[in-house]
Structure formats: C-alpha cells, structure tokens
Amino acid sequence: MDRDLVEFVVIDQLVPKEHLLRKIDAAVDFTQLYEMVEPLYCEDNGRPSIDPVVLFKMVLIQHLYGLPPLRRTAEEVSANNCYRWFLGYPLQEETPHFSTVSYNFRHRFTEETVDKVFAWILSEAAQGHLRTSGCGG
Numbered sequence: 001m002d003r004d005l006v007e008f009v010v011i012d013q014l015v016p017k018e019h020l021l022r023k024i025d026a027a028v029d030f031t032q033l034y035e036m037v038e039p040l041y042c043e044d045n046g047r048p049s050i051d052p053v054v055l056f057k058m059v060l061i062q063h064l065y066g067l068p069p070l071r072r073t074a075e076e077v078s079a080n081n082c083y084r085w086f087l088g089y090p091l092q093e094e095t096p097h098f099s100t101v102s103y104n105f106r107h108r109f110t111e112e113t114v115d116k117v118f119a120w121i122l123s124e125a126a127q128g129h130l131r132t133s134g135c136g137g
Contacts, residue, residue: 009091011081011084011085011090011091012085014081014082014085015081015082015085016082019082020064021061021082021083021085021086024060024086024125025086026128027124027125027127027128028121028124028125028128029124030053030056030057031053032120033052033053033056033117033120034052034053036113036116036117036120037052037109037113037117040108040109040110040113041108049104050096050100050101050104052104054087054088054089054096055096055100055101055104055105055109056117056118056121057086057087058070058073058074058077058087058096058101059073059101059105060118060121061073061076061077061083061086069098070098070101070102071098073098073101074095074096074097074098074101075098077095077096078094078095
C-alpha cells in the first residue's frame with residue numbers, strides 16, 4: 001500500500017450524487033443565515049471569526065447523523081470528505097476545533113437564534129422538496 005501517494009482530486013467527485021448533504025445544499029440557501037446572526041457579530045473587534053454558516057452546518061451534521069458530543073463531531077467532520085464538502089473545506093485545510101463551535105453556541109448564539117435558524121433550515125428544506133430515505137444519502 002502506498003499511503004504517501006500524492007493525488008489530485010476534486011472534492012466534489014468524492015461526494016455521491018444522491019448524498020443527503022448534497023440534497024440539503026441544493027434545497028437551502030445558507031447565505032440567508034448571515035442576516036439572522038449579523039447582530040451577534042462585531043465587524044471591527046477581535047480576530048476574524050469562523051463563518052457562522054460553518055458552525056451551524058457542523059451542528060446540523062451532528063444532529064443528522066446522530067454524532068456524539070462536539071469533540072467527536074469535529075473529529076468526524078475533519079475525517080469525512082462529504083462533511084468537508086458540505087462545509088466548503090478542502091482536504092488540506094484544518095476544520096474548526098470543537099471548542100470554537102462549542103463557545104459560539106454557548107456564548108454568541110442565543111437559544112432564540114438557534115431555534116430560529118434551525119426552524120428556518122427545516123422550512124427551506126421542506127420548500128425545496130427535500131426527500132430523504134435515511135441519513136446515509
């Protein structure tokens with residue numbers, strides 16, 4: 001086995017065409033999420049933040065696939081090509097650390113905001129006629 005082999009791949013080709021995350025990505029325009037969380041961010045204070053779409057998508061992945069706590073979810077996101085594709089992370093880029101995700105959901109996003117965002121995601125998925133036959137895609 002040659003595990004050090006260098007290959008050129010297109011991450012999109014690593015995600016099956018009928019995968020659940022592809023269906024969600026097609027049904028939901030996640031850019032609208034920025035308007036929902038904009039008041040919770042300061043443009044000119046502190047270091048650049050992790051994209052809020054990525055944070056919500058990570059928690060969505062956790063719930064869709066029944067993953068355990070965020071530490072394990074972050075490990076799975078880093079190792080799974082489909083999850084990386086959904087988040088928009090190339091294979092060589094480090095994905096967000098679990099503590100970053102956890103901190104934002106404890107200190108930045110209120111319960112009201114989280115409920116509003118996930119209700120919106122469900123509504124968008126339903127309007128996009130997302131049909132699933134299980135979480136495996």
